[in-house]
Amino acid sequence: MELQPGREAVVRVAVATLWTTPEAVRPVDHPALTAPTDIPAWITGMNADQQVGDCVLSQLLLGERVLVTDLRPDGWAQVVAVEQPAAKLDPRGYPGWLRADQLAPVDPAATGHALVVDATITELRAAPDGPVLLPGVVVGTRLVPAGPAREGWRPVHVPAQAAPLWLPDGHLTPIPAEPPTADEALTLAQRLLDVVYVWGGLSAYGIDCSGLVHLAWRRFGVLLPRDADDQALATTPLPLGAERRGDLYFFARPGRKIHHIGIVTAAPSGDHRRMLHACYRQRRVVEEQLPAERTATLVGVHRV
Known part of the structure; x- marks a missing residue:
């Protein structure tokens, strides 16, 4: 089977980066373009300005579905990330470009997602405790079981792999049938404290503000x-002052659209509010009291 425009495909690397255009890619981005990718090397190879370049739109995790809309002879695929809603851009999902060799045709025998990676970072092996074939698999990755656990290891179907790969059974958990509590999503996000801020990032190696929120709920099967700005439209507004742990703060400058989001970490005390967020200014995930300049742009609190 080959990739075809008009058909769905799945990501076959641990973390694939979604680009604005192939021409926007820079020399420093090479580790993110290979198969397998080396996202840690990509992030550490960039300087602070390159980590917030606007050539990156988002990232997709192993097994994530896309709709292929075009294929170029130079190895690029135009896609719609159907598991990342972006109504203002495309009602089908988030549009952008991926390297075609980071995708695989959908295998009907290995569809469905019964398990999700709960380890912050793990790796897939050729056999229980065998050689690593796919490093850098991150929390929130959904995988299809390929059989029962054996001596603490679980086999899973992996796109473009003829045989199942293995990871510690304790690194997986069933996708819950019920949505998480707000506190459960916050607890997951807190595990990413100090992760570097990367524009468009959606992994435990580098992440942005809306990516942190998306990933925290995605781990529990909720696709925000x-x-x-789209997350604001998909959540329920609350009166300011009614927020509790796990709710969402939204920020916008006068006359502009929402540009930032954070997760409430404590009920407000007077004018004092706290949140966990991927902070562009500090270039990492932090938990802090809202500084005055942030409070000045606070435009709403919402609940998932």
């Missing part, structure tokens, strides 16, 4: 939109 990818961007902060």
